[in-house]
Amino acid sequence: MQTVKMVVTGPFNAGKTEFIRSVSEIDVVSTERKISSDFEKSIKEATTVAMDFGRITVDEDLVLYLFGTPGQRRFDFMWEILSEGMLGFIVMVDSTRPETFREARSILETFHAYAPTPYVVAANKQDMKEAWEIEDMRHVLRLDSKVKLITCVATDRDSVKAILLELLYSILSEMENGGK
Amino acid sequence: MTLRGNLRDFTISQLLNLINLANKTGTLVVEGPSETAEVAFRDGKLAYAQIDQEDGSLASVLHKAKKLSSGQYRSIQQGAAHISDKELGLLLINAGYLSQEDILTNLQQHFTDIIQRLFTWVEGFFHFDNDSLPPDDRISVRLDLENLIIEGSRQMREWEQLQDEIPSLDMALKFSDRPGTNMRKVNLSIEEWRVVSYINPRNTIRQIASATKMSDLEIRRIVYGLLQAGLVETTRLEGASRLVPTVRVFPTEDKEQQKSLVNRLIDRIRSL
Numbered sequence: 001m002q003t004v005k006m007v008v009t010g011p012f013n014a015g016k017t018e019f020i021r022s023v024s025e026i027d028v029v030s031t032e033r034k035i036s037s038d039f040e041k042s043i044k045e046a047t048t049v050a051m052d053f054g055r056i057t058v059d060e061d062l063v064l065y066l067f068g069t070p071g072q073r074r075f076d077f078m079w080e081i082l083s084e085g086m087l088g089f090i091v092m093v094d095s096t097r098p099e100t101f102r103e104a105r106s107i108l109e110t111f112h113a114y115a116p117t118p119y120v121v122a123a124n125k126q127d128m129k130e131a132w133e134i135e136d137m138r139h140v141l142r143l144d145s146k147v148k149l150i151t152c153v154a155t156d157r158d159s160v161k162a163i164l165l166e167l168l169y170s171i172l173s174e175m176e177n178g179g180k
Numbered sequence: 181m182t183l184r185g186n187l188r189d190f191t192i193s194q195l196l197n198l199i200n201l202a203n204k205t206g207t208l209v210v211e212g213p214s215e216t217a218e219v220a221f222r223d224g225k226l227a228y229a230q231i232d233q234e235d236g237s238l239a240s241v242l243h244k245a246k247k248l249s250s251g252q253y254r255s256i257q258q259g260a261a262h263i264s265d266k267e268l269g270l271l272l273i274n275a276g277y278l279s280q281e282d283i284l285t286n287l288q289q290h291f292t293d294i295i296q297r298l299f300t301w302v303e304g305f306f307h308f309d310n311d312s313l314p315p316d317d318r319i320s321v322r323l324d325l326e327n328l329i330i331e332g333s334r335q336m337r338e339w340e341q342l343q344d345e346i347p348s349l350d351m352a353l354k355f356s357d358r359p360g361t362n363m364r365k366v367n368l369s370i371e372e373w374r375v376v377s378y379i380n381p382r383n384t385i386r387q388i389a390s391a392t393k394m395s396d397l398e399i400r401r402i403v404y405g406l407l408q409a410g411l412v413e414t415t416r417l418e419g420a421s422r423l424v425p426t427v428r429v430f431p432t433e434d435k436e437q438q439k440s441l442v443n444r445l446i447d448r449i450r451s452l
């Protein structure tokens with residue numbers, strides 16, 4: 001059995017666990033814990049402390065694993081471990097929380113430094129009325145026009161599929177251009 | 181009981197606050213990740229500060245502050261190395277070269293800089309030696325700690341923000357490919373120009389800081405400004421060996437099989 005992996009990263013509460021849950025054929029093996037900080041508790045009740053783990057079986061010979069990273073910076077010692085051997089990565093950004101954009105940019109740079117593999121940025125929660133415009137987000141996240149910044153609703157399977165496909169197209173394109 | 185502990189549990193601002201409120205006299209020794217600082221206080225006021233590995237002599241302080249030329253500094257090092265700071269200070273004042281105020285102001289600035297650097301140390305151990313003071317031949321000052329604590333706390337917030345923005349100094353910088361940007365028309369400070377002159381995908385930010393003799397905070401401040409202005413971008417260090425994952429990305433080395441694998445993934449995701 002051959003296996004490949006992709007990493008889903010991003011700041012706290014960006015929607016990484018939901019993203020994996022939307023497409024994983026197994027119940028996401030989640031390492032969520034009750035949140036102790038009052039501030040973070042006001043945003044959500046539980047958070048991922050080590051990793052989420054989802055699986056998509058391609059055929060009898062190939063399996064794709066999706067790893068979600070913990071969003072809180074104090075667990076960032078896990079990032080380098082999770083980034084080992086990844087095919088590519090997805091940076092999830094909560095479009096409704098501009099205060100997390102700077103951290104998203106920092107996470108993107110950190111992962112890109114760990115492994116210079118292709119990546120896409122998913123602007124999550126675009127179905128919410130307070131979501132930022134995608135081009136405004138590109139500007140604030142300082143993303144080059146070549147970087148794929150794609151609208152996303154992590155609870156919607158089609159939306160998640162579109163993100164995964166864009167990342168795979170980028171991987172294929174880089175291989176065809178001799179990047180790998 | 182000796183004041184002793186870990187910076188993770190007790191921050192520099194908390195330590196200074198305690199020394200200030202308790203009017204303590206003695207020397208605070210802080211062992212940071214790569215250097216050790218010794219800071220002396222008299223009755224809760226800053227008296228003296230020294231980083232172990234650095235030349236904190238009066239001649240060096242005045243040279244860094246451009247009050248002594250490189251030639252003068254060299255002459256003092258060669259011919260008057262045995263002279264104490266107090267004697268050197270008196271010689272310079274008597275020769276009419278510097279005033280007492282000049283000397284004290286520059287020393288205060290030097291000690292303040294050391295304290296500000298300490299605020300960026302988040303890891304390390306400290307202990308406070310009661311009643312231990314710097315040697316008599318050193319010139320001490322008397323500086324209130326309140327302003328240092330306020331400025332340090334402000335700087336600490338800035339430091340945390342800059343660390344989020346620029347998480348690693350081992351990245352390189354390159355000029356942005358934005359059409360129409362002309363560096364010559366941009367109004368930069370001398371320090372910014374010095375940094376700009378080293379920007380090259382072959383130099384890490386850390387190397388630029390070392391070449392321009394800037395602290396981590398100073399280089400981060402300047403790079404942050406240049407990044408915000410869209411003039412530069414961070415990039416991987418050119419010529420550096422790419423990180424080789426210890427786990428293979430693809431289960432096969434064959435390029436065609438790798439492409440076929442990605443195409444199978446695409447077909448599968450489409451069919452979900």
